[in-house]
Amino acid sequence: MTHSTIAALSTPGGKGGIGIIKVSGKNSIPIASRIFRKAGKDDFGSGNRIESHKLYYGHILDPDTGEVIDEVLLSVMKAPNSYTREDVVEINAHSGHAVVARILKIVLESGAKLAEPGEFTKRAFLNGRIDLTQAEAIIDAINAQTHRSLEIASSQITGELRRKIETIRDRLFGILAEAEAAIDFPDDVSDLFIPSSVNALLSEEIIPPVESMLQQYQRGHLFREGIKMAVVGKPNVGKSSLMNALIQKDRVIVTPLPGTTRDLIEDTIDIHGIPITVTDTAGLHHTEDPIEVIGIQKTKEYIENADLVLFMIDGSESLSDSDFQIYETIREHRSILVINKADLMENDTPYDIPPSWEVPNITISALYGTRIQLLKELIAQETVGNGLADEGGGIVPNLRHNIALGESLKAIKSALKGLEDNFPVEVIVIDLKEAADRLGEILGVNAPQDLLDEIFKRFCIGK
Structure with missing residues (x-):
């Protein structure tokens, strides 16, 4: 104290x-x-x-x-x-x-x-x-933007992650106690450390929950951290109208004139508990206007950092050279092809979309809000799939936990291989101690001061 x-x-x-x-x-x-x-x-x-x-x-x-x-x-x-x-x-x-x-x-x-x-x-x-996991969860609760983010933080505040980690550590400590007794008193407790029994315990009761938490991070960390989503396309395809439809308010000026948006405009929406930062970008095309040039450059830079790109085209007209150039810009990124202006189209899909454009697509009318909800479902599907979108609570480690869990799993598997290769017990103990130490780091056991400083400086004064 x-x-x-x-x-x-x-x-x-x-x-x-x-x-x-x-x-x-x-x-x-x-x-x-x-x-x-x-x-x-x-x-x-x-x-x-x-x-x-x-x-x-x-x-x-x-x-x-x-x-x-x-x-x-x-x-x-x-x-x-x-x-x-x-x-x-x-x-x-x-x-x-x-x-x-x-x-x-x-x-x-x-x-x-x-x-x-x-x-x-x-x-x-x-x-x-x-x-330490509960301390980090308090930050997450303060910063939570969606109900799902708050559910994850709340489960961690109540100690759900701590209890899971402690259970695994206790099992490792049990194995270590038997191993060290076998080392110190080989004649008295020779039958205490049985490699086949330890192998089964590691394989069936320790590795699965660690792997499960690692999978939970891969599937669920977006609920905590959110994603960046860019709306891109050539001028006047309806990007600003789509932005307004997604956030359900008139955030962006919409006019029939192309090139109205010259800078990045951001807002946040909640789709199935995922906090998504939606960014309306400047229309990508060739221009001599110096202000538009700056906006287009910002758009290209933002695309590089976006988690998801909504590539928007005008479904009421044929694809232009600009459309093909934009596709080449975004083709290596996770994308959804949004075909706008369904209200002006005879069919749902333009006849000239190349088969090589192998991205999910949906036809909408941003002006009338047609299929906007279906688009949101597709966005959720492309970000977390069928993962945690409809689940409540649950353990979702953060990046720091994920790294420590990965290191712990590596050490556990090394111990497992050592058992299979008949390594000396002393060698097995080294790996098991490493695994337990990495799990202890998650809880803050013997946490170095620089780690504590890094975590707690994220709080505001007064918390």
């Missing part, structure tokens, strides 16, 4: 209904006693006189002048039953820059130091209230 007392504004700055100043540490209650007065009382009290997990009504005063700063509700959560497992005080004040800034200033002058980003959650981790 750390000894300093920290404080920060835990709600967004600016005008609002409530601004919360959070204080954590051994001096949080003495600081509250110094600056808070209960209604109708001369002082707040201290120590055992203050009840934990109770809301107090009163005022924050300047302790030097006695000036009333604000009317507040103050809560006290005594250690270890708090977010940080330290004494925690939360001051619920009226939200406004002057009010919360003045209260925070008084708290800091009374002995607290300004918290660093993520320091409250870091203390919760260091004090053993949560493991």
Whole structure:
């Protein structure tokens, strides 16, 4: 447990209904006693006189002048039953820059130091209230843009991933205990470490759940991280109309004039729980207009980083040279051919689409919203297939977990091969310890300081 007392504004700055100043540490209650007065009382009290997990009504005063700063509700959560497992005080004040800034200033002058980003959650981790996967899940919950992202974060906050990892580690530790006993006391426990039994345990009870979590990452990480999707095509094929239809609002100006969009315009949509950043791009064609040239260059750069490209053509007219050139630009990328202007077409598919354009396609009318929902289904299919789109909860490791799981699996398989090749037990133990250590990294066991710093700096100040 750390000894300093920290404080920060835990709600967004600016005008609002409530601004919360959070204080954590051994001096949080003495600081509250110094600056808070209960209604109708001369002082707040201290120590055992203050009840934990109770809301107090009163005022924050300047302790030097006695000036009333604000009317507040103050809560006290005594250690270890708090977010940080330290004494925690939360001051619920009226939200406004002057009010919360003045209260925070008084708290800091009374002995607290300004918290660093993520320091409250870091203390919760260091004090053993949560493991590192739960700390990361708190960030994910804060950043969640869709219901599915939040479900994944919530399952991790409750310790679902931790329990899965701990179960696998415990089984590895069980094997290690038997192996080390066989090494230290070969005559007494010669029948304790039986290679065939260990082989079966690794193959049937340890490798499958590790591989399952790795597969979950491949199928489900997009629900957490989202995807970038570019809408591309030549000018005036209806890209801006499609963007507006997808996000269901008039985000982009639509006119009959080609070249209206000259820059990248972004918005976010939720398709089956996948947060998708949709980008309307400048029409790709030859132009001498210097502003359009810049927009076209930005479009080409964005395509290189996009996870999915919606290549849009005008189904009411024959393919042009620009259409073929655009296809060559996007052909190596995951794409969907969107045939627009179905309302002006005689058939659903233009007769001149080359067979070599081997990409999924759909015919729509962006103007009238025809088949937009089917397009969304196709987008989901192309991104996660039949994976987790309709599943709730579940374990979806993040990239850090995925790397550690992969390294652990490699070590487990190395141990398995060693067993099959009759390697000495001492060699098998090295691989099994490596596997357990990599799993421990996921939970934050013996985590290096630079890793902790990297994770917790992603938090805002006050969390």
